[in-house]
Amino acid sequence: PERLTPVRRFEPMLSMSTVSEDGCSSLASPWGLVEPYDFPDTGRGLRCVRAVAEGEELLAVPLEECWHEMAARRAPELAALADASLSETDAIALHLLLERAKGDGSERAAHLRSMPPVYDSTLFWSEAELAHLRGSDWLDLARRFAEELEADWAALQSQPAVAALLSRHGLGIEAYRWAYATVKSRAAEVGMGDEKKRLLAPRFDMFNHSTAVAPGSSHGYDEARQQLVVVAAAPYGAGEQAFISYGGASNGSLLLGGGFALRRNRFDAVEVTLTAKCDARRWLLLMMLAPEAPPPSQEEPPNFEYLQAPDQEQLRDGPKPFVTRHLLTAANPLPPALLAYVRAERLSDVELEAYEKKAKAAGTPLWEALRSPAPLDAALDLAALAALRRVLADKLDAYPTTAEQDEAFLDKAEPDAGAAHETAPLPAEAAAARRRWLATALRAGEKRILAASLAALDPLAEARVREVVRLAAAQAQSCRKAGAAWRQLIGRRQASLEAARPRVVAMYERIEAGSLAGGDKEGALLAQTCASFFLLLEGRDAHPLAHATAYLPAACPLGGGGGGEGGGEGGG
Incomplete structure (x- = not known):
């Protein structure tokens, strides 16, 4: 919630008009190039007293004017509490x-x-x-x-x-x-030496936050001058509001710490926590599935974190939970690592052994195969996608309102952001209405991300269904070339099919426990898949109109849509 700045040496790009030869600010007013103003949309903030260039110093507050821990402990009554x-x-x-x-x-x-x-x-x-x-x-x-x-x-x-x-x-x-x-x-959290310290600075604390300002770029502590310095993150005209960045904070962080939220916040995120069974055999796989660490940046928060990763010594006593955290954002609603860990978590011991052999035969480590967009097995991947979709859909269903209701409420109930709220408490009814708006803005941001995540999963699920049907269609095509019907082949293999029944039923139950699509699309997907297999059994899969039976063409490889005689390849 604090106005964060990374721990690094602050090097503002200062205009020569505001810096004297000895490196000190020459701004005559303690307010620098800004002054207080009550804005109708953001409430009280700071506006520029003249046109300002990007990188020009707006304000410098000496350390001795700031509230901070050292100053507090020097105050007589607190100094007497040295042992506290x-x-x-x-x-x-x-x-x-x-x-x-x-x-x-x-x-x-x-x-x-x-x-x-x-x-x-x-x-x-x-x-x-x-x-x-x-x-x-x-x-x-x-x-x-x-x-x-x-x-x-x-x-x-x-x-x-x-x-x-x-x-x-x-x-x-x-x-x-x-x-x-x-x-x-x-308070601003700034780098002072090698430590982070909080500075509550007069005048500075009236700057409002904007996500358009890159985190860490607008302000910091100048060690040489012993001042908290703010620079213009963009060119501003005279009378225009100047903003700083409070860091890459989501609406949740802003609300808990700052008491406000934005209608749209690019730093909003939804957390998904996954727990997998980890034993000595799976340990290396789960460790290697982690994505490469991104370069240090406050522009986008890391979207992956180990929450609980047992070491090999701990696994000698038996399996332990392996817990990872994944952040979904508007810019990255379906991180690749999330899908890779879901795939790994869904592998039974028998499946793990089978896919280790597949990966080894292909000359690829299993963790790379699980991270690949192309799955090792379409049906297994369908089960993993369905499980993940169920988790995300359940998160979306847990809210008391729909996304449409939230957006409609936000449109008609914009809260009062005027200066009155800065100087006196709002009446109880107005305060309650404002807080409801803030909570709704937070929920709406999360719902947009979840909706984007589900939308990213839908084409993947359709592609896996298509692949399952395509494999059967390719087999049917081979039968036709040999002058036989696919249903005759199925009949001859009845004993093998019966032997596989428990595994097939278990796979179907895993898929059924998840979610393949939202609303009527899931029923349509199941219905058209059943229809596809009836067409295959009747030898009608190559008919030019076979594809017309599909409710979701992208999930059907049959007939005139590009399947059949072409080997099941192509699209609708």
Whole structure:
């Protein structure tokens, strides 16, 4: 939720008009090239006082003006708590509360007055408001976030010296909740030396966030000048709002920490967690299926992570869970590693042995075969696709509303983003309506990703069904060339078919337990596949009109659509 900047040396591209010969900013106003303004769409923010070039310095805030852990621990009342156990967040939060208690007598009174009196962070939501997040993983995360705050408060209260300080100033959990949310939502996390530190900087904390700004490019800590520096991420005209990046944060992160969400956020993601049985035989396969680590970047979050990967020593006691996390995004709704791990997870021991032999005969490691777009076995891959589709479809069905309902609500119920919310709490009804909109925006973003993931799976499933039918069609064609009917071949092999019945039934049950397509498409896919086999049994698969029986032509290789006499190849 914090306004993140990678730990690296900050090297802003400064315009010569704002930097003196000694490298210091020559901006006359403490506001630099920006000033506060109330925007109708985003609320309070900062606009440029003149035209600004990309890379030009907009604002520089000296370290001594910032709230940070070192300054907090130097404050007299907190310095007296040298033996207390205070986290960085706790130290800054307590410093905020102690200064706020001084009123106009605080040297930081002006900055404190500019801070919102209340936030829309989920830390302040009622259970009824949290219920709008139902279906999203962020509901549990929001509850855990609130539990962490309460645990931190209890830890402070358990320390007599800290509890006495809080009591002396009449500070309860609601005051702490406000300070905690202030640090989480308004502080920048910057690289200082080799560490990350939080800086809560006056003026800087009024910049609004835009996903158009590359994460890590808009601001950072200048070690030489000991200032938090903001540069223009794009050219701005006079009076135009200047933005920074809060990092590659999804709507869930923005909502929990910052109390806002975007109608469309390119950093939104849906998490899928897979658990596979891992034994000594499968360990290398599961380790090697992991994708290559991408180059460090905040533009796109990593879409793969090991959550639990046992080592070989642990496997001596027997199989252990192997857990991986996969992130689906709008840009990458179906990561290749996700499908590879689903394929591996669906392999029985017998199938694993068979496909190891297949891969070895082809001169390819099994993990490369499982990562390949072309499956080792069409039916097995169909079962894997069906299982994955069921997981994603169930996620989509877990929401209390449809995607269409959410989009319609967002269209007609845009929340008030005016400045009034920055200076005084909204009326209860307006606050509840705003929070419902924020939760709906979060859900809608996740649903768009899930819909894109399902749409990416559909053509794969149709291609696998087509391949299953094509193999039978190729066999039927060979029979015709030999002057025989395919059903005669089937009749002669009745004993073999009966022997294979348990395996075939098990495979069908695996496919049936999953989902091949959405809505009526699944029934259509099954019906046309049955029809295809009836045509094959009757020797009508090469008829020019055989393909016309298909509801989904891409899944049928028969007849005039490109199958039959052509060996089952081609499309509709």
